[in-house]
Amino acid sequence: MFEYIAVQLVHLTGLTGRLASSLEFWIYDTLKITVILLGVVFSVSYLRTYLPPEKIRDFLKGKKALVGYVLAAGLGVISPFCSCSTVPLFLGFVGAGVPFGMTITFLTVSPMVNTAAVFVLFGTFGWGLTLAYLLGGLTVGIIGGSGLKVLGFERYVVDFDFSANGDEPGDSTKSARKRLREAYVDAKEIVGRIFPYVVIGVGMGAAIHGFLPEDFIQNTLQGAFAVPAATALGIPIYTNIMGVIPVAESLISKGLPVGTSIAFMMSVAALSVPQFVLLKQVMKRNLLIAYGSIIGVGIMVLGFVFNLVF
Numbered sequence: 527m528f529e530y531i532a533v534q535l536v537h538l539t540g541l542t543g544r545l546a547s548s549l550e551f552w553i554y555d556t557l558k559i560t561v562i563l564l565g566v567v568f569s570v571s572y573l574r575t576y577l578p579p580e581k582i583r584d585f586l587k588g589k590k591a592l593v594g595y596v597l598a599a600g601l602g603v604i605s606p607f608c609s610c611s612t613v614p615l616f617l618g619f620v621g622a623g624v625p626f627g628m629t630i631t632f633l634t635v636s637p638m639v640n641t642a643a644v645f646v647l648f649g650t651f652g653w654g655l656t657l658a659y660l661l662g663g664l665t666v667g668i669i670g671g672s673g674l675k676v677l678g679f680e681r682y683v684v685d686f687d688f689s690a691n692g693d694e695p696g697d698s699t700k701s702a703r704k705r706l707r708e709a710y711v712d713a714k715e716i717v718g719r720i721f722p723y724v725v726i727g728v729g730m731g732a733a734i735h736g737f738l739p740e741d742f743i744q745n746t747l748q749g750a751f752a753v754p755a756a757t758a759l760g761i762p763i764y765t766n767i768m769g770v771i772p773v774a775e776s777l778i779s780k781g782l783p784v785g786t787s788i789a790f791m792m793s794v795a796a797l798s799v800p801q802f803v804l805l806k807q808v809m810k811r812n813l814l815i816a817y818g819s820i821i822g823v824g825i826m827v828l829g830f831v832f833n834l835v836f
Contacts, residue, residue: 528557548736555728555772559646560721566642567716572709573604575700591627595672598628599664602635603644626683627675631667634821638796639663643767650775655836659788662832666792666824673820674813682813723769730773752786753829757822760793767795784836789829796821 532554536546639660647656674680700708763770774787802814809817 528554528561531557544736548732551736551772551776552728552732555732555775556725558649559724559728559768559772560717562642562645562649564713564717566645568709568713569641571712571716572705575705575708591672594625594628595631595668598624598631598671599635599667602632602667603639603664604641625675626680627671629671630674630817631671634670634796635663635667637767637801638667638792640767643771646768646771650771651778655784655788655832658832658835662788662828663792666821666828670817670820670824674816677816679813679816682810682816684808684810726769728769728772730776732772732776748783752783753789753826753833756786756790757793757797757826757829760790761797762799763794767791770794783833785829785832785834788832789825792825792828793822796825 532550535553536550539546539549541549644656644660647659651659760770770791774791777787777790778784797818802818805814805817
C-alpha cells in the first residue's frame with residue numbers, strides 16, 4: 527500500500543530519473559516508518575502505564591547479577607526512544623540505588639535497540655539481520671555494563687543531587703480509559719519529538735539512494751579501517767535510531783557492507799555527542815571515556831562480525 531501511494535504521488539509530480547527514485551524512496555519509507563512508529567509507541571506507552579519508573583527501579587534492586595543485567599537490557603528495549611530522553615531516567619536509576627552496571631546496560635541498550643526500531647528493521651532488512659542486531663545490541667549493553675562494574679568505574683560517578691529526578695508513585699487503580707488517554711498523550715509527545723528526525727533521516731537516505739554513486743561507497747568506506755571509520759563518523763551526528771535506519775538501508779543498497787552500515791547506525795544511536803554532554807551531570811571524565819570506549823569497541827566488533835556473517 528505504501529509503495530502504491532508513493533508511486534502515485536511521484537507520478538503526479540511528473541518527475542523522472544534519479545529525482546523521482548529519491549522522492550519515491552522518501553515518501554515510501556516515511557509512511558512505513560511513521561505508521562510502525564505510531565502503532566508500536568502507543569502500545570509501549572500503554573504498557574508503561576502499568577510499569578512506571580519507580581517500579582522499574584524497585585524491580586531491579588537486589589536482583590542477582592546475570593538476571594539483573596538481562597532485565598536491565600530488556601527494560602532498555604521498551605524504554606524511551608533516544609539518548610537524550612533516556613539519560614534523565616538513567617539519572618533516576620542511579621539516584622535510586624539501582625546497581626551501577628545495570629544502569630550502564632540500560633543506558634546503552636535503550637537508544638540503540640528499542641521496540642519500534644526492531645519492527646522497522648524487520649520490515650527493512652528481514653528477520654535474520656534484525657535478530658542479529660537485537661542480540662548484538664543486548665550483548666554490547668550487558669558486556670559494557672558488567673565490564674565497567676568489574677573494572678571499578680563505579681567510583682567515577684559524580685555526587686549528584688538526584689532528588690529532582692524522583693518519580694511520583696504509580697497509581698495501580700487507574701481506569702483503562704485513563705491509561706489509554708495517558709498512552710495517547712505520551713505517544714503523541716514521543717512521536718512528535720522523533721518525527722522530524724525520521725523525515726530528515728529518510729531524506730538523507732533518499733539522497734544517498736538516488737544520487738550517491740556506488741563507486742564512491744566502494745572506494746571510500748571499504749577495507750580494514752571501514753568499520754572504525756564508520757563508527758567514528760556516527761559520533762558527531764545526532765539523530766534518533768529511527769532516522770538513521772533509512773540511511774543504513776541506502777548505504778547497504780549502494781554496496782556498503784552490512785556490518786559497516788550497522789556500526790555507523792549503532793554509533794549514531796549510542797555514542798552521540800549530546801548524550802555525553804548530558805552524562806557529564808553524573809559521570810566524571812574517566813567514566814565518560816571508559817563508557818564511550820567500551821561501547822565503541824563493542825560496536826566495532828559487531829561490525830566486523832556482521833561483515834563476516836552477512
